[in-house]
Amino acid sequence: MTIKILMDTDPGIDDAAALTMAINDPNIDLKLITTVAGNVTVDKTTINALKIVRFFNQDIPVAAGAEQPLFKDFEDAARIHGASGMPGYEFPTDLPTPLHKTAVEALHDEIMASADPITLVPTGSYTNIALLFSEYPEVKSHIDRIVAMGGALGKGNMTSAAEFNVFTDPDAAAIVYKSGIPIVMVGLDITMKALLTHESIEELPKISETGKMLHDIIINDGDNSDSGIAMHDVNTIFYLLHPEAIKTEDMWIDVVTDGPAIGETVGDIRGAYHDGKTNAKVSVDIDAVAFNKWFLEEVRAIKN
Ligand code: RIB
Ligand code: CA
Secondary structure: OOEEEEEEEOOOHHHHHHHHHHHHOOOEEEEEEEEOOOOOOHHHHHHHHHHHHHHOOOOOOEEEOOOOOOOOOOOOOHHHHOOOOOOOOOOOOOOOOOOOOOHHHHHHHHHHHOOOOEEEEEOOOOHHHHHHHHHOHHHHHHEEEEEEEOOOOOOOOOOOOEOHHHHHOHHHHHHHHOOOOOEEEEOHHHHOOOOEOHHHHHHHHHOOHHHHHHHHHHOOOOOEEOOEEOOOOHHHHHHHHOHHHEEEEEEOEEEOOOOOOOOEEEEOOOOOOOOOOOOEEEEEEEOHHHHHHHHHHHHHOOOO
16 A cells, blocks of 8 residues: 655755655655745745646645745744755756645645545645644544654754744644654764765766756755765655665654753653653654665656
């Protein structure tokens, strides 16, 4: 049985790679893409999502979402993803048009119409998801789980405490973690371990036009080091398809919504402060070699 997912994204180079895997893997049924302000403004994240859908000649609907976080001032990550959010490759210009409904409306309609359990996969800030739960709380019982890129038990990447997706809209993240829906936290603890190695990256353009496209955008990603380039969002899809390669621990996650640690995801690692209750499966380790091998296998399997 395929895994039916809705992706809420801020493409974004690693979002584009995650969308590539979700669109093309036969075990995943990507029903809807919604966009949010994050890496760049929502007009640009929407154009980038449409470029990926067009590149693969798909008719997956795309709906544009929030321009701003719920309360916090918006700060983008253009320093990492470039001014356009997805530089380096000349995509087709005859793009499809986005739905004439908001991301929240599109998420609501898709979730309520689905006869199968739905997995929500947010890879940007969680503003759209929080608005959805606030405006249409009835959707919660129709969502099987949330597999969210964001957060960190260890060091952040926006401050020493906070990871970008949660930092961008901590109030939204707090709403999501209090929603009662099972959450898998795919945070920096594993995404900074499973870097796509430079060897893997240089293999990509030899494979196909898809490989060339991914190579050409990925080499522009500012989240890079001598060890490789972080493909944060792709880890959500890797988890869906190969949960055995990622170790998780059940714990309660609180989100800090003000002060110098704003956006921190605080894990009750001893189970000492929430009467033994937990609200998340937190990713704590990953087989980085398996991730690289899988990434290349996925691209080799795409006929484009
Ligand atoms: O912290 C990494 C996250 O922030 C990823 O989702 C990346 O795309 C950026 O949005
Ligand atoms: Ca992202």
